[in-house]
Structures are given as C-alpha cells and as structure tokens.
Amino acid sequence: MPESDSPIKPVITNVSFPARFVPLHWTLDIENHTFNHYADQVNDLMAPLLAFSALEQWLALFDLQAREQAEQLIEQVLTQGDKRALNAVLRLSPDRAVYVVFSVERLSKQLLQGDIQPIFELTQVEQVIHWLEALLNHSAAGLLITNREHKVLGCNSAFERFTGFQQSDLLGLSSLWLFEESTDITGTSQPRVSIKHTSGISQAYHHQSIRLMDNDDHSVVLSLFSLVESAPALSVRPVMDKAAFIAQFESLHQNRMMNDLYVVMTLSVQQVNGAQLSMLLDVMPRLKECRLFGKIRDDLYLLCVTCPLPMMGEPFRYIHARIRGFFQELKQASAETHRTCIQGKIGISVLGLDAHTARMAVTHSVQAILEQGEEGEAQRIRFFDTQLHRQIKKRRLLEELVTDAIRNQSLLVEFQPIIDARLGQVMSYEALCRFPLPAALEVSNSELISIAEDLDLITELDLQVQQQALRQWPILQAQHEYPIWLTVNISPNTRQGLPALIQCLRQLMASEQVPAERIIIDITQAKYHSQALVRSDALQELRQLGVQIAIDDMGTDYSLFDHLSASDFDYLKISRSCIDGLGNQTNRYQVIKMLVEMCHSLGVKVIAEGVESEEEAQLLAFGRLDYLQGFYFAKPLAMDDLLAFIESTLPQRLQLIAPQEESLSASSLMSLHHAHSPRLDPGDPISLAYQYFQSADVEVLPVIIDQECVGLVDRARLNLHLTPGMGSELETMKEASMWHRPVNQVMELTFTSIDAAIDVSQIPLLIREHHLGFPWILTKGKIYKGILTQSVILQYLVEQPQSVDFMI
Structure with a gap:
C-alpha cells in the first residue's frame, strides 16, 4: 500500500444489489x-442454497482456502463454544457470486x-473475485466493510x-467509536487514521476506502488499513488509565447489541516483580473473555467481562x-499470571445489577476491594x-459439596411410586437422586442437579443412581x-x-440382571434439540429390546407434535406447573384433557407429576x-421407609381411585354404574364441581362423607x-371469592336412594309403580356405591327388547 500522504479518491465499482439481503439460518446436529436451514424471506439471490x-x-x-477456514471455524466453536464468523465469497454460478458473512x-x-448473511452481489465475477479474495486473506491488510450509516457489516481477521x-x-x-476523534471513513478518504485497540493502545494505519454502489444508490464501503511501521505513536498508552477505561x-455498553450484564473486576496485585507485571500487561488484553483492560495504579487494575442476561x-x-470461564482461560494462557491474580484480592461489580452506569460499576468494584479488609485467605x-x-459464595460451596458427593459415591437414592389411575395400583417406582447435604443449606434437589450439569458431572451422577436403583429393583418387585x-x-x-450413557446403562442392566422390558427411561429436560436425542439410534435400540421411553416436563425445547407423530416415545410426563391450580382454572383442565x-x-400414555391433593x-x-x-400418594422415600x-x-x-370391588350380581343396578364417576366432599369448592361439569358425561355429582351420600349437586343447581x-x-x-364456597352450601339434600343389589329387570317396575325420581343413589346399607341418572336408565331400556312394551 503506498505511504503517500496525498488524498486518495474512493474507487467506484458497479455491482448489483437485490432488493433485500435476507440471511439464511441453519442448524447442524x-x-x-x-x-436444517430456512430463510425469513426467499429471494432469487440466495434461493439456490435452499435446495441443498x-x-x-x-x-x-467457497474457494479452497475459505472452505478450510470455515471447517476450522466450526471445530473451534465446537471446542471453545464462542460465536465466530468469517467473510468469504460464495460462487453461485460461473458468472455470479455473493460476498457473505458465514x-x-x-x-x-x-x-x-449459524447464518449466511449476504452483503453484496458481484456480477463481474472472475476478476472481482480474485481481487476480493486477495483482500480478505491478506494477513497485513485490515478490511472493514460498512454502510453509509457507518454500521459495521463485516471485517477480516487482520482488522x-x-x-x-x-x-x-x-x-x-x-x-465511529473504533477510531480516534470519530473518524468518518465512509465519506472522504484519509491517508492515515488512528485505531483504538481494546487494550487502550491507539496505533496509526494507512487507510483507503473503496465504495461499491449500484444505480439505486445502495452502497457499502470497503476500508483498507495497513500499519504505519515507523510512525510515531498516537496517544499510545501501554494500558488504559481509569478515565479511558x-x-x-x-x-x-451504549453500543451493545444484546441485553448483557457487564462484570467489572478490580484486581489488587501485590509484591510482583517486573517480569510478572510485564506478563500481566501482555496477557490480559489478549484474553477472549476480557473485553476491556485498564489500570488505576501500579497495584490496581480493571477489567470487564460480559455475561448474557438470562431469560x-x-x-x-x-x-x-x-x-x-475467565479465570480458566487466564490459567491456560499463563499459569504465572493466573497465580498472580488469585493471590491478590478481587472486587466485583455488575453493571445492570448493583450499578447503573459504567463509572458507578468501576467505583463499586474498587469499593468491594476496600471492604475486604483482612478477612483471610478464603475471602479473596x-x-x-x-x-x-x-x-456466589453459596454457589461455590454447593459446587464443592456436589463434586465431593459424586466423586466419593455418597449419593442417596429414593423411590417415588407412579400410580395406575385406572387400576388404582402402583405401576412403577421412579429412582430419584438425593444429596447428603445439611438441611440448613436450604437448596432444592433440582438446583444441585443443575450444578452437576454445569460441572459436567451429570453422567457420573446418573450412572451412580441407576446402579443403586437396578440393584434394589428386586426388593420393590417382591412387594407386589x-x-x-x-x-x-x-x-x-x-x-x-x-x-x-446408554451403553453404560445396558451394561448395568446386564450385570444386575434386570429385564429390559421392566425399565422406563425418563429423558429429563434437554437444554437443546431434544427431538434428535429421543430419535437417536442408541435410544431406539433400547426400545427394540423392550425398554420404554418417557419424555419429562415438556420443556420449551420439546417439539411435542413432532415427537407424537413419529411415535418416538411411550409416555409423556406433564409437570406440576401444568396442573397447579387445576381446580380453579377451567381452560387449563380442558387443555390437559385435549392433550390426553x-x-x-x-398410542402415548400420560403421566401427571406433582399431584399434591385429593382434588x-x-x-x-x-x-x-x-x-x-x-x-398426595407418596413423597420420595429411601428403601426402608x-x-x-x-x-x-x-x-x-x-x-380414592381404586375401582370398587363388587360382589353384587352382574345383572344388578350396580352393573350400570360407571366405575370412575366423580364425587365430591362437602368441603370441596364449587370450582371443582364446575370443572367436572365441563365434561358432557357428568350430569350430577354426589357429595360423600364417611362413605355415605349426604347431598347432590347438578348443573342447574350450581348455575x-x-x-x-x-x-x-x-x-x-x-365473584372470584365465590369459587371457594364449599359445595355443602349449594347441594340438594333430598334425593332417591335405592339398593344397589336390585336386579336391572326391576327397572320398569321401579319407574311405573314406585315413581322413583332421578338420579338414583345406589347404596349397600348406608354405604354409597354409585349413581344412575335418567340418561343411563333410558340408554339401558332402549337397548332391551322389552323396553318397547314398557314404553307403550
């Protein structure tokens, strides 16, 4: 690049622009x-990619070099977890190409x-492609792409x-904020500009701008930068001072794209020699987690780390x-610098929590250092x-306790029964993990499990619980x-x-001699992409062996309809949050019924978790x-309990839900009673009755106390x-308070009771001669056995040959 200070005129190159540069979004398992891939809006520019x-x-x-860079980028993201991007030229055809950010x-x-975001289209392809690729791959020349509003569209690795x-x-x-004195690089070219580095150093660069535009005046500006080797430093500071920081x-913070939290740390380093200090100043600005680094005085330094604000x-x-993560990266970059930092004191403030401005966050972090006093080694x-x-202090303690419990294999296993609602008996026992921690910590088991996930110890936890549960399964089976x-x-x-993990479970099942057809695997809520997990070959192989699959909690990531239509699992578990307040929320009850x-x-069965009341x-x-x-049935218990x-x-x-054992004749009135007809307690709220009446099958509700019917509630009376x-x-x-009125204040006290053992052949006689009004409460002595409504009796008579004679 020429080192002349004479003004350089912008180069104008005609390119064509589509109406909208719509990105293509993609996911890869x-x-x-x-x-998978999709676009918010399909246009002719990127439409060919949708066929892939x-x-x-x-x-x-991409060309070979860009392709290798993209593959390396994917590997880096997989191992390091950061969001990365590169610029490349996409050749759509021999005479058409698009400059994109991948x-x-x-x-x-x-x-x-990720995304493929088109920036502009090139139609003079062959010559322009070679020119653009040379700029993109030039290790000494920085390339910045902006629009006329100074917004950054892309850059290369040198920039x-x-x-x-x-x-x-x-x-x-x-x-604008990248340059000293808010240099406008989109208007006129300046021979030299000063770029501010995140470390606080400002360096001079040669600069040239190239504007690309079409007839509709859509334009982007390509700005080229190369280092001025011999130029005197422009406001060069080895480390930003407090004001610059x-x-x-x-x-x-003002130019943030996302609603992040900004963590400001003040590092108090003491008794460091010149070499350690030099290493500290060299390492910190190069850390990926360190967004800004500055200095208050020789033993007090500032740095900023960003954290996404959780939804x-x-x-x-x-x-x-x-x-x-910051200290792990620091330790990998320089163990000596890491030791220097952790041996000192660290004060932390969070912009967005305890501070509302950058200056306040810096002040608070320094104040946190001063408040430490002489609190000892554990309070650094x-x-x-x-x-x-x-x-945070409690979190660190819990991490240590969780790690010790898993490493020492001191986890406890408790079992909670799952009840068959139709038969009224135990169907399964779920093995649940419990940590042997003091109750004074007041921490939920779900929080401890999430900590194990954060520490990448969840596999060890699952396997320990599975081994103990499989070993104790014969004891549970012997109870039934x-x-x-x-x-x-x-x-x-x-x-x-x-x-x-599945392979380890198969080995445990074999070693403990537990049949595969007696196992249900509960896939707890995945953070991402659960559908691929449930459809994995390993899990489906287990299903072929007889193992059944349950999907837990219906989290936000679950694509329920895709799962159901593909028949990937056997049970769907709905969580406590779905049934909480069920008696007072009609819509929720109806949604659950539709889901069932x-x-x-x-062919999928439904399990309701978190049932806490009889209602x-x-x-x-x-x-x-x-x-x-x-x-309501049982909390998780250790085996002896x-x-x-x-x-x-x-x-x-x-x-409550077990079908009644009847010794009555199969031709008795009791044979017409529905085994699972609902009933009420005198203290139940009228909202519960209202919920039952949302079903067309319910015409009247008996009110039962000590197995004796004391009243009736029907729709008309409730209304x-x-x-x-x-x-x-x-x-x-x-009106909201009226839902809580007990049904004993609205029930009908007069009703017809009849012996449940009467033969159904006597029904015409009961109606014609005894004029018994409906509904009939079936009893055995004083004990309530069931209820028959007029519609049930009419349905029975219609199905009988003699009903015609009776009706006549």
Whole structure:
C-alpha cells in the first residue's frame, strides 16, 4: 500500500444489489448429521442454497482456502463454544457470486447454528473475485466493510487483530467509536487514521476506502488499513488509565447489541516483580473473555467481562460461570499470571445489577476491594452487592459439596411410586437422586442437579443412581404380586453424549440382571434439540429390546407434535406447573384433557407429576390420565421407609381411585354404574364441581362423607350460585371469592336412594309403580356405591327388547 500522504479518491465499482439481503439460518446436529436451514424471506439471490441438504454443499461454493477456514471455524466453536464468523465469497454460478458473512455458534455440545448473511452481489465475477479474495486473506491488510450509516457489516481477521474485537462483536455497531476523534471513513478518504485497540493502545494505519454502489444508490464501503511501521505513536498508552477505561466501557455498553450484564473486576496485585507485571500487561488484553483492560495504579487494575442476561432463573449462576470461564482461560494462557491474580484480592461489580452506569460499576468494584479488609485467605473475591456475594459464595460451596458427593459415591437414592389411575395400583417406582447435604443449606434437589450439569458431572451422577436403583429393583418387585417397572432418569446435558450413557446403562442392566422390558427411561429436560436425542439410534435400540421411553416436563425445547407423530416415545410426563391450580382454572383442565386425548390417539400414555391433593387426583383420574405421581400418594422415600409406607399408608391413598370391588350380581343396578364417576366432599369448592361439569358425561355429582351420600349437586343447581362474570375477564374480586364456597352450601339434600343389589329387570317396575325420581343413589346399607341418572336408565331400556312394551 503506498505511504503517500496525498488524498486518495474512493474507487467506484458497479455491482448489483437485490432488493433485500435476507440471511439464511441453519442448524447442524453433529451426532446425527442432521442439517436444517430456512430463510425469513426467499429471494432469487440466495434461493439456490435452499435446495441443498448438507452443509458441505454450501461450503463447496467457497474457494479452497475459505472452505478450510470455515471447517476450522466450526471445530473451534465446537471446542471453545464462542460465536465466530468469517467473510468469504460464495460462487453461485460461473458468472455470479455473493460476498457473505458465514457465522457459527454452539447451542450444545453437539448442536451448532449459524447464518449466511449476504452483503453484496458481484456480477463481474472472475476478476472481482480474485481481487476480493486477495483482500480478505491478506494477513497485513485490515478490511472493514460498512454502510453509509457507518454500521459495521463485516471485517477480516487482520482488522480483528488491529482492534482486539471479534467480528461477531462488531457486526451492526457504529464504526465511529473504533477510531480516534470519530473518524468518518465512509465519506472522504484519509491517508492515515488512528485505531483504538481494546487494550487502550491507539496505533496509526494507512487507510483507503473503496465504495461499491449500484444505480439505486445502495452502497457499502470497503476500508483498507495497513500499519504505519515507523510512525510515531498516537496517544499510545501501554494500558488504559481509569478515565479511558470508563470512557471505553461507556462506549461498549451504549453500543451493545444484546441485553448483557457487564462484570467489572478490580484486581489488587501485590509484591510482583517486573517480569510478572510485564506478563500481566501482555496477557490480559489478549484474553477472549476480557473485553476491556485498564489500570488505576501500579497495584490496581480493571477489567470487564460480559455475561448474557438470562431469560429466566437467577443471574448469579451465569455470572459465576462466566467469571470461572475467565479465570480458566487466564490459567491456560499463563499459569504465572493466573497465580498472580488469585493471590491478590478481587472486587466485583455488575453493571445492570448493583450499578447503573459504567463509572458507578468501576467505583463499586474498587469499593468491594476496600471492604475486604483482612478477612483471610478464603475471602479473596468479594462482590459489591451483598446478596450477590452471598449467592456466589453459596454457589461455590454447593459446587464443592456436589463434586465431593459424586466423586466419593455418597449419593442417596429414593423411590417415588407412579400410580395406575385406572387400576388404582402402583405401576412403577421412579429412582430419584438425593444429596447428603445439611438441611440448613436450604437448596432444592433440582438446583444441585443443575450444578452437576454445569460441572459436567451429570453422567457420573446418573450412572451412580441407576446402579443403586437396578440393584434394589428386586426388593420393590417382591412387594407386589404383579409385574412393576423401574423408572430411571437420564440427562442428555452431558459432555459424554447420550450413546455412551446408554451403553453404560445396558451394561448395568446386564450385570444386575434386570429385564429390559421392566425399565422406563425418563429423558429429563434437554437444554437443546431434544427431538434428535429421543430419535437417536442408541435410544431406539433400547426400545427394540423392550425398554420404554418417557419424555419429562415438556420443556420449551420439546417439539411435542413432532415427537407424537413419529411415535418416538411411550409416555409423556406433564409437570406440576401444568396442573397447579387445576381446580380453579377451567381452560387449563380442558387443555390437559385435549392433550390426553391426542396422546391416546397416537398410542402415548400420560403421566401427571406433582399431584399434591385429593382434588387434583380426582380431576386427573376423571380426565382419563393414565398415571399419577406426587406427594398426595407418596413423597420420595429411601428403601426402608418406602417398604414401611407400602404396608401402612399407601393402600389408603389408593382407595380414592381404586375401582370398587363388587360382589353384587352382574345383572344388578350396580352393573350400570360407571366405575370412575366423580364425587365430591362437602368441603370441596364449587370450582371443582364446575370443572367436572365441563365434561358432557357428568350430569350430577354426589357429595360423600364417611362413605355415605349426604347431598347432590347438578348443573342447574350450581348455575343458581354463579354469575355471568365468573370465569371471565370481567370477574370481580367478590365473584372470584365465590369459587371457594364449599359445595355443602349449594347441594340438594333430598334425593332417591335405592339398593344397589336390585336386579336391572326391576327397572320398569321401579319407574311405573314406585315413581322413583332421578338420579338414583345406589347404596349397600348406608354405604354409597354409585349413581344412575335418567340418561343411563333410558340408554339401558332402549337397548332391551322389552323396553318397547314398557314404553307403550
């Protein structure tokens, strides 16, 4: 590049632009080699790519060097997990090419996603391609692509090196803040510009701009930069001071693309020699996790780390993970510098939590250092926010306890029965992990399991629980005269991958001699791409051996309709969140019933988790759910406690949904009664009755106390106590409270009782001569046995030959 200081005129090259540059989105499942892609809007520019079924076909359109770079990029993202991008020329045909940004990011350990974002189209292909490829691959020349609004569209690796930013960090941001004095590089060319590096150093570069435009005045500007080797330093600072750090920090925060949290750390390093200090200043600006690095004084340094703001859950988990990732990267880059930092003190503030401005975050991080005092070796890291400090401190303690429990194989296993709602008996026992931790820690088991996932210890956890459960299965089977199943959990959020975990489970089943047809595998909620997991060859091979598959929790990633239509699993588990408040929410009950009907039509059975009350158990059993699980029947128990519970308490809980054992004649009135007809308790709210009446099969509800019917509630009587606004958006607080009225305040006290043992042949006589009104409450002595409505009796008479004579 010439070193003349004379102005260089922009070069104008005609290119054609399509109406819109719509990106192509793609996902790639590494394990199953599944490649999917789509575009928000199809146009003629990128339409040829939609016909491809493999990522390799896209990459084949790059030149050899760009193709190798793309493959290396994918490998780097898989191992390091960062979002990366590169620029390349895509040859769509011999006379047509598109300059694109190819981006990749990792969603899980085997799932990638990315975009192909077209920037502009070239029609003078052969000559222009060679020219553009030379610029892209030039190791000493930085290339920055912007539009007329100064927005960054792309850059090459040399420009990334000049600025210290990754291309993915710059896309869509204004280019002005990259230069000293907000240089406008899109208007007139300047022979020299000064680019600010993330380390705080400003360096002079030769500069030339090339504007590409079409007849419609759509344009992009290609700006070329090369280092001025012998030029005097322009505002060169080895490390930014505090004021410069705050200014850069404010600029970074204002130009953010995503709603991130910004973690500011103040490092207090003491008793370091010149070599250690030099290494610290050299290593820090080069760390990928370190967005900014600055200096307050010789023993006090500032740095900034970004953390994505979670859509749900507590942010401290993500903040802790990002800080841990920073120190892991620092240790890999320089063990000496890592030791220097952790031997000092560290104060932390989070912009977005305890601070609202960049200056406040810096001040808080310094104050956190000062507040440490002489707290000893264990208090080298302190957060300014007291609550956040306690949360992170507790998180670190829990990580140590979880690691010790898994490494020492001290995990406990408890079992919770899963009840057959039709037969009223135990169908399976689910093996659940429990950590031997003090109750004073007040931590949920799900949080501990998520910690094991974050520490990549979930595979070891699953295998330990599976081994203990399989070993104890014969004891559980001995408690029942019929075959039962054992449900074991598998988390797909594992670094080893699902196939390796399945293979270990098969070996455990063989060693413990547990039949495959007695095992249910519960796939707990996956972070990403559960459909591919359920359809994996390893899991489907187990199904062929007789193992059944259950999908747990219906998380946001589950494509339920795809799963159901493909018949990939045997059971669908709906979580507590789906049935919470079921008695008061009509729409929720109807949705669950529709879901159950759809599952049954496709051969999938439904398990309701988290059943905590008799009311919920009644509703779900009447709603045709297959299996029920929850604290109402039994909480998870260790084996000894479970055996005692099975003998003493569980049979009483099962009476609610168990079909009544009848010794009456098959021709008695009792034979016409539906075995699972719902019933009410006098204290049940009228909202429960209202839920039952949403089913056309329910005409009247008996109110039972101590196995004796004391009243009836039918639709007409219930409607007398409802208002038009109840259950609607116009419902008042007074009307909302009316749902909680007990049914004993609205029930009918006068009704017809009749002996359940009477033969059905006596029905005409009962109606014609005794004039018994409906409904009939069937009893055995005073004990309630069932209920017959007028429609049931009419249906029976219509089906009988003698009913014609009777009706006449």
